[in-house]
Amino acid sequence: MSSLVTRVRLKQIEQMIEKGKRLDGRGLNDYREIKVEQGLIERAEGSARVLLGKTDVLVGIKVETGTPFPDTPNEGVQTVNAELVPLASPSFEPGPPDENSIELARIVDRGIRESKAIDTGKLCIEPGKKVFVVFVDVYVLNHDGNLIDASAIAAVSALMNTKMPNYEIENGELKIKTGYTSLPMKSHPVTVTVGKIGSNLIVDPWLEEEQVMDARMSMAINDDGNICAIQKGGSGYFIPQQVIEISKLVQEKAAAIRKKLGW
Amino acid sequence: MNEKPEKLIDKKGFRLDGRKADELRPVKLEVGVLPNADGSAYIEHGKNKILAGVFGPKEMHPKHLSLPDRMVIRCRYHMAPFSVQERKSPAPSRREVELSKVIRESLEPSVFLELYPRTGIDVFIEVLQADGGTRCASITAASLAIADAGIPMRDLVVACAAGKIDDTVVLDLYDAEDKLGAADVPVAIMPNLNAVTLLQMDGILAPEEFENAVNMAIEGCKKIYALQKEALKNKYTITKEEAEEE
Numbered sequence: 001m002s003s004l005v006t007r008v009r010l011k012q013i014e015q016m017i018e019k020g021k022r023l024d025g026r027g028l029n030d031y032r033e034i035k036v037e038q039g040l041i042e043r044a045e046g047s048a049r050v051l052l053g054k055t056d057v058l059v060g061i062k063v064e065t066g067t068p069f070p071d072t073p074n075e076g077v078q079t080v081n082a083e084l085v086p087l088a089s090p091s092f093e094p095g096p097p098d099e100n101s102i103e104l105a106r107i108v109d110r111g112i113r114e115s116k117a118i119d120t121g122k123l124c125i126e127p128g129k130k131v132f133v134v135f136v137d138v139y140v141l142n143h144d145g146n147l148i149d150a151s152a153i154a155a156v157s158a159l160m161n162t163k164m165p166n167y168e169i170e171n172g173e174l175k176i177k178t179g180y181t182s183l184p185m186k187s188h189p190v191t192v193t194v195g196k197i198g199s200n201l202i203v204d205p206w207l208e209e210e211q212v213m214d215a216r217m218s219m220a221i222n223d224d225g226n227i228c229a230i231q232k233g234g235s236g237y238f239i240p241q242q243v244i245e246i247s248k249l250v251q252e253k254a255a256a257i258r259k260k261l262g263w
Numbered sequence: 264m265n266e267k268p269e270k271l272i273d274k275k276g277f278r279l280d281g282r283k284a285d286e287l288r289p290v291k292l293e294v295g296v297l298p299n300a301d302g303s304a305y306i307e308h309g310k311n312k313i314l315a316g317v318f319g320p321k322e323m324h325p326k327h328l329s330l331p332d333r334m335v336i337r338c339r340y341h342m343a344p345f346s347v348q349e350r351k352s353p354a355p356s357r358r359e360v361e362l363s364k365v366i367r368e369s370l371e372p373s374v375f376l377e378l379y380p381r382t383g384i385d386v387f388i389e390v391l392q393a394d395g396g397t398r399c400a401s402i403t404a405a406s407l408a409i410a411d412a413g414i415p416m417r418d419l420v421v422a423c424a425a426g427k428i429d430d431t432v433v434l435d436l437y438d439a440e441d442k443l444g445a446a447d448v449p450v451a452i453m454p455n456l457n458a459v460t461l462l463q464m465d466g467i468l469a470p471e472e473f474e475n476a477v478n479m480a481i482e483g484c485k486k487i488y489a490l491q492k493e494a495l496k497n498k499y500t501i502t503k504e505e506a507e508e509e
Contacts, residue, residue: 099364102357114465215368217462227473230448230464233364235371237458240481244474251470 046162076123111220302412310394319384369461
C-alpha cells in the first residue's frame with residue numbers, strides 16, 4: 001500500500017509528527033472537520049453523506065421484509081455492506097468485495113450491532129416468520145483516509161434519518177398504511193480511529209498518513225461512554241500502555257464528536 | 264438472546280465448564296505435524312482443534328503481488344464444514360475473510376520480512392473443530408508453524424481472549440460463554456517485545472473493565488507462550504532421541 005508515497009515524503013511525515021505537527025496543519029489529536037447531510041437520496045428509507053475532510057462517504061438504508069435468524073425469531077435483521085467504489089480512488093478496483101471492503105463493513109456492523117443502535121426487538125412483524133431487514137449500504141465516494149470513522153458516522157446518521165412505513169397486519173398479511181415512523185434506535189455509537197507512526201499516536205489519519213502508518217486502532221463508543229467494539233489493523237503493533245492511552249483518547253474524541261453532531 | 268438458560272458463573276465463582284474466572288482451558292501444542300509443509304503446528308485449545316501449515320519462502324505467483332523490499336505473507340483462515348454445530352459452507356465467508364486479514368496482520372510484525380524480498384509465504388489455517396476463540400488458537404498455531412519453517416522471527420506471537428460474563432471479567436471464553444456473554448476481547452502479543460499485534464472487541468465494556476480484560480488476556484497469553492516454546496523445543500529433542508536410537 002505504501003508504494004504511493006515516496007520515502008522522502010514518509011520521512012517528512014515522520015519528522016513533522018516527531019515535532020507534534022502534521023502535513024495538513026493539524027495537531028496530533030485534532031480531528032478533521034465533519035460535515036453531515038441527511039436524507040439526500042429520496043428513494044432510500046434513510047440516507048446520509050459524511051464529509052470528513054476530503055473523505056466522502058454516502059450511506060443508504062433500505063428496509064425490507066424478510067425472515068429472522070432461527071436463534072433470534074423475535075428480532076429484526078441488520079446487514080451492513082461496503083462498496084469501495086472505483087471512482088473514489090485509483091487503488092479501488094471494480095469487482096467482488098476484497099478484504100478491505102469486507103473488513104470496513106464488518107467494523108461498521110460491529111459498532112452498530114454491539115451498541116444495540118437499532119432496536120431490533122421492535123422490528124418483528126410475525127415471530128419466527130416475518131421481520132424487517134435493515135440494509136445498511138456504505139458507498140465510499142472519495143478516499144482521503146479514515147474510511148472507518150466516516151463510514152460509521154454516516155451509517156448512524158443514515159439510520160437516524162430512516163423512516164419506516166406504518167403498517168398493520170391483516171390475516172397475516174402486511175398492509176402498508178399512510179405515514180411514516182422513525183426507525184427505533186437505542187444508541188448512537190461514535191467510532192474513532194487512532195493511527196501509530198513511529199512511537200506517536202495520531203487521531204483521524206488522512207490518506208498519506210494511512211499509507212505510511214504502522215498500525216491503526218478503531219474503537220466504537222456508545223451513548224454511556226462505554227467501549228462497544230474494537231478493531232486493530234495494519235501490520236505493526238501497539239504496546240499495552242498505548243492501548244489504554246488510545247482508549248482514553250478515543251473516549252474524549254468521541255464525546256466531542258457526539259456533542260458537535262448533537263447526538 | 265435475552266433468555267439466558269442459567270447463570271454463567273455459579274455462587275462459588277465457577278464457570279459452566281468448571282473453570283475459575285482466570286483459568287485457561289487445557290492447551291496442547293505439537294510442531295511439525297504436516298509432512299509436506301515447510302512448517303506446521305497443531306493446537307488443541309479446549310475443544311478447538313486447529314492445524315496450521317506454512318509454505319515458503321518461495322517465489323510469488325501471480326508475480327505482480329511480490330514486493331521489491333520484503334516478503335509477502337498470505338494467510339487463509341478456513342473452517343471445515345463439520346467444525347461447527349450447523350454445517351458451514353466451505354466457501355469463504357465474510358467472517359473468514361476478515362479473520363484471515365487480522366490474523367495475517369497479527370503475524371506480520373513478528374517476521375523479518377525484509378530478509379526475503381520478492382518472495383512470499385502462505386499460511387494456511389484449517390479449523391477442524393471450533394469451540395470459541397478460534398482466531399486466538401489459530402494465531403498461536405500459525406506462529407509456531409512459521410517458526411517451524413525456519414523463518415527468522417523477532418518473537419513468537421501468542422493469542423488469548425478475555426471477556427465478560429455475568430458482570431465478571433474472565434479469561435478464555437468458550438463457545439457458550441462467547442454467545443451468551445457480554446463481551447469478548449481477543450488479544451495477540453509478542454511477549455518479549457511487549458507488543459500487542461491483535462486487538463479486537465465486541466460487546467460492551469466500561470473503560471476500567473476493558474483495561475482489566477486486556478491485562479487478563481495478556482497474562483493468559485504468557486502462560487500459553489511457555490507451552491509454545493516447549494512445543495518447539497520438543498520437536499528437536501524427539502529428533503535427537505530418535506537419532507540416538509539408530
